[in-house]
Each structure stands twice: as structure tokens, then as C-alpha cells.
Amino acid sequence: MPHSIRRVRRRRLPRAGLIQPESGPAGDQERRDASMSNNSGTTAGAGALYGLGIFGAWVFFWQQADGFWEYALAVFQGLFWPAWMVYQGFSALN
Numbered sequence: 443m444p445h446s447i448r449r450v451r452r453r454r455l456p457r458a459g460l461i462q463p464e465s466g467p468a469g470d471q472e473r474r475d476a477s478m479s480n481n482s483g484t485t486a487g488a489g490a491l492y493g494l495g496i497f498g499a500w501v502f503f504w505q506q507a508d509g510f511w512e513y514a515l516a517v518f519q520g521l522f523w524p525a526w527m528v529y530q531g532f533s534a535l536n
Contacts, residue, residue: 495524
């Protein structure tokens, strides 16, 4: 092969967000840091579930309302009803 067309083997880079552990105590610390920084999946699921609770409460309270102030109260109740239910659930466990 001519010298100008030779293939250059590229070094593979690690995926984004992953830390390549080194040997020894420093590598162990990096591995622990990397595993602790990736806990966002559970939070997103809980937020989606809370959001569904809000929309469900809005639909329920909106259907029960009959006048302007009852509709305004339905919006307020829909926002805080899921939090109240969680609080009551945990109170029952105690």
C-alpha cells in the first residue's frame, strides 16, 4: 500500500456518561460516582404518575363543578388532591 492511503486505526472512545475505571482505590471511587449519578429514571416515572393523578383529579372535579367558583376550586383541588392522597396513604401506614 502506498504510504499516503494507509488506514489509520482510530481509538474507540467510551460512551458518553460512562467512566472507564482504573485499577486500585481511585478506580473504585470513580465507579461508585458513576453509578450514583445515574438515578434519574425513577424520578421521571414518579413525576409522570403524579401528573396522571393531577389530570384525573381535574377531570373528576371539573365534571362535578356547576358554577364559576366551583370550576376555580376544581383547578385548585386537582393540583393538590394527589399530594393529599399520598399523605393520607403514608399516614395510614404509620
